[in-house]
Amino acid sequence: MNVVIEQVTAALEQRSAARRGRYLERLQIAAERDPRRKLGCSNLAHTLAAQSEDARLIMKQGGSPHIAIVSSYNDLLSAHAPLKDYPEQLKTALAKFGATSQFAAGVPAMCDGITQGEAGMQLSLFSRDLIAQATAIGMTHAVFDGGLYLGVCDKIVPGLLIGALQFGHLPAVFVPAGPMHSGLANKEKAAIRQRFVRGEATRDELLAAEQAAYHETGTCTFYGTANTNQLLMEAMGVHVPGSAFVHPHTPLREAMTDEAARLVARNSRQGERYLPLGKQIDARVLVNAVVALLASGGSTNHGLHLPAIARAAGYELTWEDFAALSKVVPLLARVYPNGAADVNQFQAAGGPAWIFRELLAAGLMHAQVPTAAGDDLQNYAREPWLDAGQLAWRELPKQSSAPEIVRRLDDAFVADGGFVLLQGNLGRAMLKTSAVDPEHWRVHAPARVFESEAAVQEAYAAGELTGDLVLVVRFQGPRANGMPELHKLMPLLANLQQAGQQVALVTDGRLSGASGLVPGALHLTPEAASGGALAKLHDGDWIELDARLGVLRVDIDDSQLQARQAVVANTELAAGYGLELFAAQRRLVGPADQGATALLWDSVE
Incomplete structure (x- = not known):
């Protein structure tokens, strides 16, 4: 081993x-416990009621x-x-x-x-x-x-x-x-999404591509x-x-x-x-x-x-x-x-x-x-x-018939598994590097701070996301709004990067399998809604994200950062989605690095 x-x-x-x-x-x-012998007769009868006669006989015999x-x-x-x-x-x-x-x-x-x-x-x-x-x-x-x-x-x-x-x-x-x-190739689908975000593809073209992919x-x-x-x-x-x-x-x-x-x-x-x-x-x-x-x-x-x-x-x-x-x-x-x-x-x-x-x-x-x-x-x-x-x-063949897809261990695509733990004065986050070009593994740039995915999309459409930047999307953690996946950020961030900007994402939300070309510090904990430093960031704060060194920090003295007033999340829930029924989960859920679950996490001791 x-x-x-x-x-x-x-x-x-x-x-x-x-x-x-x-x-x-x-x-x-x-x-x-014997699963059936301990049951009372009425309990067992309820179990057997909808079963066939053969199944009843087998179950009663044990x-x-x-x-x-x-x-x-x-x-x-x-x-x-x-x-x-x-x-x-x-x-x-x-x-x-x-x-x-x-x-x-x-x-x-x-x-x-x-x-x-x-x-x-x-x-x-x-x-x-x-x-x-x-x-x-x-x-x-x-x-x-x-x-x-x-x-x-x-x-x-x-x-x-x-x-x-x-x-x-x-x-x-x-x-x-x-x-x-297989339908439409995933890269073709992603390219049409990016064109749509740029206004270069119609909604009908986008829908046709999506249906060709999911068919x-x-x-x-x-x-x-x-x-x-x-x-x-x-x-x-x-x-x-x-x-x-x-x-x-x-x-x-x-x-x-x-x-x-x-x-x-x-x-x-x-x-x-x-x-x-x-x-x-x-x-x-x-x-x-x-x-x-x-x-x-x-x-x-x-x-x-x-x-x-x-x-x-x-x-x-x-x-x-x-x-x-x-x-x-x-x-x-x-x-x-x-x-x-x-x-x-x-x-x-x-x-x-x-x-x-x-x-x-x-x-x-x-x-x-x-x-x-x-x-x-x-x-x-x-x-x-x-x-x-x-x-x-x-047995599988010894040599790969598709070395662009799978490789032998002695000819691996990359020597490491692409999981980086980022730490610093903003907290702890995870970053997946396997789809990110190494030239983008370090970004040091001013923050653009948003509190929703929709607000980012509006700023992009208005042409406001200019220059090198670290996109901060906060109050997306489990206690704030259930930690949604921010899929729709990927096409616009990819567009910015392809246009020559150095960009990165820092969020207490998720990206899942959408994690791709742009470096993303995900699942940041403590989240903004739990008093994390993310809630104290301002537009223009310089943020360093370095996948090689495992660093995620804002260029502010610790005492100055601590003295800042934290922004309070907008807790208004969207109507018609049943979100109110999950208030207990938002209140009880544990931190991301412990699984972001309202079950089990508080029974550690």
Whole structure:
């Protein structure tokens, strides 16, 4: 094993020992309960009421696993639309393995693509915690021996995993749906967006391009949070190996969905190999997830999600862990936005299996870890295929057929993983460098301070964003307005940079998979609404952002900065979006570097 991988893993285990110990104690108590024998007759009758006679008989006799199905299906999200028929397919497959099953819960799933730039985006991050709670509501009926969790997109998979970890005495398998086929190339789509912002493309042209990019059911094809979720579920061993990027509605996808049913039944207490999720997800697995994120150039959102997932499993994963690992983990993939390829081309070039094979061979991932498929992560370093109609796995070629997309470890695109922890008198922020040209890694320029994405767009349209500048967009943190993603800043910032200006973004908000050409200090904490120094900045303050040195600071004496009066956020909520219902989350949510969650974060002590 690489020494840094070992050190980070050991440090994570040591700092989390007390928390993890309490978590495992709770699992043991839960595991000692028989899920059905302790139920009263009326309780059990309610459970059986809608079941077939065969299922009733099997459940009353006991000895066979009873599996929960939790799904985020809706037909508003293209990525989740294929999940519609999964429950019946999974029930049929489980019956073949002697198991019974019930659809336990549907969880909400919202689309950041639909809500971007709108007030509804302010509920996006909070939906993760709500999904975890909704998962718990379904599972808390306490009649299940395992769970199948169906989800794909941004906050949905982390929310499902956080919820499933509260039932960590049960096995879990996550079941994805796969990406849509490739449409308009992502770079072409981005170019038209930039032209539209400059007034050089019509709305009809923009809409036609967007529809050519997002054109059928399945996940969007750029490597944003949704697709990063799927790669990380592979790295954590909670998928059927190789299932992340197989297209919906194909024989291979159907076979992999059936295999998920077989694995969860096998891993139940009634099966051949009891594997409770809470013991499966340990420090080694969390480190593997961070390594996979870094090596693939994945979404910055996982700087929030992985710490929140870790806390749900009893661990305290820090941004310092990310930064330490980034120094030794090379970038092995170029997938949009840090390259031209989409996820379908990435999969064809070797996909997650290629990344894992290279990392495992170099001792950069823990190999001997429990997974849904076995006790060796090498199972996830092969590609799935149908051999005479039967699901099988085969080795990848030694050499890349697309070295512009994936590379061997000895020929990595970049020697580090592109995660930089920025620190200074403005606080702590994370920056992703993998898509940023090194000539833009340091920006020292006057601040232009805004308190909304819309205000930035108005200033851009008026031609006010001139000269070198650091764009500050504050009161975008979780306590202020739920921490929306600021997608619509990217085209205008890219335009400014292409025009020869040195520009950077500093915000307590998010960018997710949209993080690209322009350096962005994201998730700044303390956020402005919690008294962070961001609330004291003025237009014209000189700000230094240096990715090489890990510096983010304003050129003001500390005593002078402390003496300044902080600006107070405008707390007026947009009408008609249901934002008022989430006031408790805004009040209770924790800081970004602890996962920006209203769940678990305050039980550290």
